[in-house]
Amino acid sequence: MNHIFTRVSIRKYQDRPVEKEKTMEILRAAMQAPSAANQQPWEFYVVTNKEKLQALSEVSPYAGMTKDAPVAIVAAYRKNCLLPMYAQIDLSIAMENLWLETVAQGLGGVWLGIAPMEDRMEEVEDILDIPDHLRAFAIFPYGYPAEEREQQDRFEESRIHYVE
Ligand SMILES: Cc1cc2nc3c(=O)[nH]c(=O)nc-3n(C[C@H](O)[C@H](O)[C@H](O)COP(=O)(O)O)c2cc1C
Secondary structure (H helix, E strand, O other): OOOOOOOOOOEEEEOOOOHHHHHHHHHHHHHHHOOOHOOOEEEEEOOOOHHHHHHOOOOOOOOOOHHOOEEEEEEEOOOOOOOOHHHHHHHHHHHHHHHHHHHOOOOOOEEEEOOHHHHHHHHHHEEEEOOEEEEEEEEEEOOOOOOOOOOOOOOHHOOOOOOO
């Protein structure tokens, strides 16, 4: 899959809205992710409200680009899913799907770490009025890229250990 090898973090966005159809395709890819016991613990908040984007940009020292993004997806998970110990892992897989589909749609974004830091999770939940049965997991600001970067080649043959 070529987008695996071209995806990079995009932290600068054009002042141009993202079509709702593109966001829908991104979320379709996210929800196609595998999950433990197929529990699909995810919920997604699509944020375009400027004040909320500004507030989200302040939840960590590394989230500043969120205020300049036309849209951000906040991924959350249900606390009471079948296998809660796997919920954050399930969400991580959904986030990677989402990120790769963003590239396929000609867009760019960046995963901002919220979970497992309890203070950041609570702050995001407060900003978006996320109900008690959900936990905030990550923020993903995205848009039409206003920067270009090459992906590093991270292949390291020495990391492979054959057991024959
Ligand atoms: C779990 C996770 C949390 C991250 N949190 C942040 C963040 O808070 N702010 C940020 O600018 N980038 C964040 N990133 C992006 C990483 O810094 C980036 O993926 C990494 O440097 C590799 O660069 P690349 O995405 O361009 O390949 C995060 C990525 C992951 C997977």
